[in-house]
Amino acid sequence: AAGVIQSPRHLIKEKRETATLKCYPIPRHDTVYWYQQGPGQDPQFLISFYEKMQSDKGSIPDRFSAQQFSDYHSELNMSSLELGDSALYFCASSNRGNYGYTFGSGTRLTVV
Amino acid sequence: QKEVEQNSGPLSVPEGAIASLNCTYSDRVSQSFFWYRQYSGKSPELIMSIYSNGDKEDGRFTAQLNKASQYVSLLIRDSQPSDSATYLCAVHPSNDMRFGAGTRLTVKP
Numbered sequence: 611a612a613g614v615i616q617s618p619r620h621l622i623k624e625k626r627e628t629a630t631l632k633c634y635p636i637p638r639h640d641t642v643y644w645y646q647q648g649p650g651q652d653p654q655f656l657i658s659f660y661e662k663m664q665s666d667k668g669s670i671p672d673r674f675s676a677q678q679f680s681d682y683h684s685e686l687n688m689s690s691l692e693l694g695d696s697a698l699y700f701c702a703s704s705n706r707g708n709y710g711y712t713f714g715s716g717t718r719l720t721v722v
Numbered sequence: 723q724k725e726v727e728q729n730s731g732p733l734s735v736p737e738g739a740i741a742s743l744n745c746t747y748s749d750r751v752s753q754s755f756f757w758y759r760q761y762s763g764k765s766p767e768l769i770m771s772i773y774s775n776g777d778k779e780d781g782r783f784t785a786q787l788n789k790a791s792q793y794v795s796l797l798i799r800d801s802q803p804s805d806s807a808t809y810l811c812a813v814h815p816s817n818d819m820r821f822g823a824g825t826r827l828t829v830k831p
Contacts, residue, residue, distance in 0.1 A: 652821040666818045700765055710756045713765040
């Protein structure tokens with residue numbers, strides 16, 4: 611079965627650079643979520659999209675932005691990267707409603 | 723207070739024993755509750771969902787929900803070394819999911 615695809619798997623950037631993370635949800639899933647997980651931390655909700663519209667916003671810094679495109683894939687854009695942005699970034703998708711999410715394998719971002 | 727609190731770990735049990743993981747949540751409107759298993763450096767994997775008060779069993783896993791007490795738990799019977807992971811409790815109060823900090827479980831052979 612198709613899963614949530616994230617790219618790239620690993621990314622190394624320097625401070626103040628820009629990064630773009632991509633997420634391809636499970637086909638026919640209408641909602642995409644982005645989470646950030648620091649070392650030893652629980653996943654922190656960043657932002658979600660339902661039917662290509664921003665649905666909810668969590669602890670996403672102003673330096674980050676995201677969007678969902680017509681083919682339902684989503685991109686998380688991160689600018690002016692800081693050392694503290696180093697983390698695992700997970701994308702998850704679901705059908706709207708009270709169902710468990712399916713997570714992608716994540717993108718490990720390292721800012722040096 | 724965090725929205726989702728889990729019993730502090732790490733938790734260590736011998737192989738074959740029952741592992742008990744606990745979680746409380748603060749938002750009374752929450753209707754959906756989940757347990758995720760996460761191996762180090764990997765993405766969370768959904769292992770149990772529960773929506774109604776009572777017990778729900780799936781193989782060696784049993785989830786228990788008590789909405790009046792705002793409490794949800796996960797029991798793992800006949801624990802195996804492969805169960806060693808961090809277990810995340812997740813609650814769905816609105817349009818996104820809130821996670822607890824996780825409990826690290828180690829099953830010793």
